[in-house]
Amino acid sequence: GAVVSQHPSWVICKSGTSVKIECRSLDFQATTMFWYRQFPKQSLMLMATSNEGSKATYEQGVEKDKFLINHASLTLSTLTVTSAHPEDSSFYICSARGLRFTSGGSTDTQYFGPGTRLTVL
Amino acid sequence: KNEVEQSPQNLTAQEGEFITINCSYSVGISALHWLQQHPGGGIVSLFMLSSGKKKHGRLIATINIQEKHSSLHITASHPRDSAVYICAGDTGRRALTFGSGTRLQVQP
Numbered sequence: 001g002a003v004v005s006q007h008p009s010w011v012i013c014k015s016g017t018s019v020k021i022e023c024r025s026l027d028f029q030a031t032t033m034f035w036y037r038q039f040p041k042q043s044l045m046l047m048a049t050s051n052e053g054s055k056a057t058y059e060q061g062v063e064k065d066k067f068l069i070n071h072a073s074l075t076l077s078t079l080t081v082t083s084a085h086p087e088d089s090s091f092y093i094c095s096a097r098g099l100r101f102t103s104g105g106s107t108d109t110q111y112f113g114p115g116t117r118l119t120v121l
Numbered sequence: 122k123n124e125v126e127q128s129p130q131n132l133t134a135q136e137g138e139f140i141t142i143n144c145s146y147s148v149g150i151s152a153l154h155w156l157q158q159h160p161g162g163g164i165v166s167l168f169m170l171s172s173g174k175k176k177h178g179r180l181i182a183t184i185n186i187q188e189k190h191s192s193l194h195i196t197a198s199h200p201r202d203s204a205v206y207i208c209a210g211d212t213g214r215r216a217l218t219f220g221s222g223t224r225l226q227v228q229p
Contacts, residue, residue, distance in 0.1 A: 044219055
């Protein structure tokens with residue numbers, strides 16, 4: 001079953017509004033979460049890396065004041081697209097990394113969320 | 122040269138065929154991931170390998186650490202296997218390093 005969830009799975013908003021996307025690790029503690037965006041038929045582009053309890057590290061060219069990332073707990077990170085514009089329309093994907101405990105022990109693991117499709121009108 | 126390279130970029134197969142997608146990497150990695158993405162859909166983690174071989178249903182993933190090479194095999198392929206398959210190396214540096222993906226189309 002899914003170990004990382006995203007909410008919402010899709011959202012349509014008006015230009016100028018802000019949209020918050022949640023990423024949750026369901027059965028492990030994610031010390032690090034990554035946020036990606038993906039344009040049609042293109043590869044994933046890393047936007048930022050967030051570690052629990054500290055400020056996110058943004059990739060070059062990504063506006064930190066526009067894409068606000070919060071990683072307040074070991075199971076939740078949020079990405080807020082502020083003052084969204086049509087060019088922000090994209091597929092946003094998170095991944096979560098941490099130790100996952102099973103009957104066989106623990107594994108440093110990384111799983112992807114199902115993605116959020118944002119359309120800004 | 123990309124640190125993680127995949128081949129082929131595009132692959133068309135007939136239903137029932139055995140499919141192999143290759144991935145080679147030029148950097149040290151602690152693990153290699155195989156991911157699947159259906160058109161318009163999210164990413165599904167298929168395998169995470171650090172050595173040897175893993176099998177899940179009709180999917181088999183192998184990795185050769187010495188040769189820095191991994192393969193993803195699909196046995197008895199089906200049209201629902203049509204997707205983009207991505208290998209990604211975990212170099213320990215923050216996020217994964219992605220290959221460019223292999224677009225697979227399985228025709229009935």
